[in-house]
Amino acid sequence: NAGVTQTPKFQVLKTGQSMTLQCAQDMNHNSMYWYRQDPGMGLRLIYYSASEGTTDKGEVPNGYNVSRLNKREFSLRLESAAPSQTSVYFCASSEDGTTTFGFSYEQYFGPGTRLTVT
Amino acid sequence: RKEVEQDPGPFNVPEGATVAFNCTYSNSASQSFFWYRQDCRKEPKLLMSVYSSGNEDGRFTAQLNRASQYISLLIRDSKLSDSATYLCVVKDGANNLFFGTGTRLTVIP
Numbered sequence: 001n002a003g004v005t006q007t008p009k010f011q012v013l014k015t016g017q018s019m020t021l022q023c024a025q026d027m028n029h030n031s032m033y034w035y036r037q038d039p040g041m042g043l044r045l046i047y048y049s050a051s052e053g054t055t056d057k058g059e060v061p062n063g064y065n066v067s068r069l070n071k072r073e074f075s076l077r078l079e080s081a082a083p084s085q086t087s088v089y090f091c092a093s094s095e096d097g098t099t100t101f102g103f104s105y106e107q108y109f110g111p112g113t114r115l116t117v118t
Numbered sequence: 119r120k121e122v123e124q125d126p127g128p129f130n131v132p133e134g135a136t137v138a139f140n141c142t143y144s145n146s147a148s149q150s151f152f153w154y155r156q157d158c159r160k161e162p163k164l165l166m167s168v169y170s171s172g173n174e175d176g177r178f179t180a181q182l183n184r185a186s187q188y189i190s191l192l193i194r195d196s197k198l199s200d201s202a203t204y205l206c207v208v209k210d211g212a213n214n215l216f217f218g219t220g221t222r223l224t225v226i227p
Contacts, residue, residue: 035217042122042205043162043217058214090161106152107215109161 002026004110006091012116013081021076021113023091031094032074033058033107034066036087043090049074050096081117089113121145124206124218132226135196139221141189141206150209151182153191155202156220162205165191196225 004025013019025032030051035043045058049068063085065077078085090112095105124141131137143151151168166173168180168189179192189206206218
């Protein structure tokens with residue numbers, strides 16, 4: 001049981017190049033998320049997917065697109081990378097609904113992708 | 119104003135010390151509260167959920183004060199392995215999670 005996996009771990013792009021970050025989970029979760037983490041900003045939600053075939057914008061979606069290919073996989077695409085997209089990108093997944101105590105189920109995060117755009 | 123605010127630290131404490139972190143949130147309609155732990159260059163992992171009545175898990179105690187919109191985490195008898203960044207996380211009524219910037223803790227031998 002690998003949990004949430006992400007590829008690549010590191011990437012350097014030149015301004016204007018495109019790339020796709022891959023994410024997969026083997027926990028049979030419906031919900032999947034993409035975040036970026038920047039110093040002094042905390043994690044910010046880029047896009048999320050509540051189920052296969054659906055995606056919704058988060059707090060900072062500009063410059064990104066996503067695809068929920070199937071229940072397991074949720075990819076993030078940068079069509080034309082910019083230096084402002086230099087960041088650490090985390091994919092996460094979670095179960096739906098709430099626990100007995102009314103809490104959301106925890107989000108499980110992948111190991112992250114460190115992206116530098118020059 | 120940020121949704122979730124934390125003192126970034128760093129907090130440098132000796133082994134065995136007790137240390138407390140605080141967090142405030144701006145949305146009074148927030149429904150669920152959590153503390154996540156993030157080790158250096160690693161992904162965040164859930165440490166504990168925060169119940170309205172407060173809750174304890176071993177050396178860790180979490181408290182929620184809804185009236186003041188304030189969450190705390192107390193770590194007793196600090197261990198070297200507690201060195202990490204602690205993220206305060208708040209969920210609103212629309213299922214959105216908001217992360218604080220984190221409080222960095224270093225436990226010194």
